[in-house]
Amino acid sequence: QVQLVESGGGLVQAGGSLRLSCAASGRTFSTYAMGWFRQAPGKEREFVATIRWSGSRTYYADSVQGRFTISRDNAKNTVDLQMNSLKPEDTAVYYCSADTLGRATWDGGYDTWGQGTQVTVSS
Numbered sequence: 764q765v766q767l768v769e770s771g772g773g774l775v776q777a778g779g780s781l782r783l784s785c786a787a788s789g790r791t792f793s794t795y796a797m798g799w800f801r802q803a804p805g806k807e808r809e810f811v812a813t814i815r816w817s818g819s820r821t822y823y824a825d826s827v828q829g830r831f832t833i834s835r836d837n838a839k840n841t842v843d844l845q846m847n848s849l850k851p852e853d854t855a856v857y858y859c860s861a862d863t864l865g866r867a868t869w870d871g872g873y874d875t876w877g878q879g880t881q882v883t884v885s886s
Contacts, residue, residue, distance in 0.1 A: 777886050785797070822869045831847070857880050
């Protein structure tokens with residue numbers, strides 16, 4: 764059973780940066796894709812970014828392309844989300860996700876989720 768724990772959220776001013784980290788348990792971390800999603804108050808959860816098992820391919824939502832960078836360290840079982848040029852509309856709970864069953868598409872179908880970390884961007 765894979766468990767995911769996010770960290771790094773907080774309050775930041777518009778234009779600032781934050782780095783989120785997700786630590787995964789289990790020995791097979793390097794075999795599955797990882798993703799980040801977010802959910803703002805009153806809205807549905809939305810895809811943010813994903814990275815393949817090897818780290819060689821990444822994919823981003825249009826809203827964060829060029830501002831956010833997803834990366835992973837398979838030796839440490841971690842996946843990070845570097846968020847730059849933050850905007851108030853980036854305010855949300857950010858969730859780490861894993862495709863341990865190999866069934867996810869780029870932006871959906873992940874089967875394992877963390878508890879989430881709050882990111883608040885003030886204007």
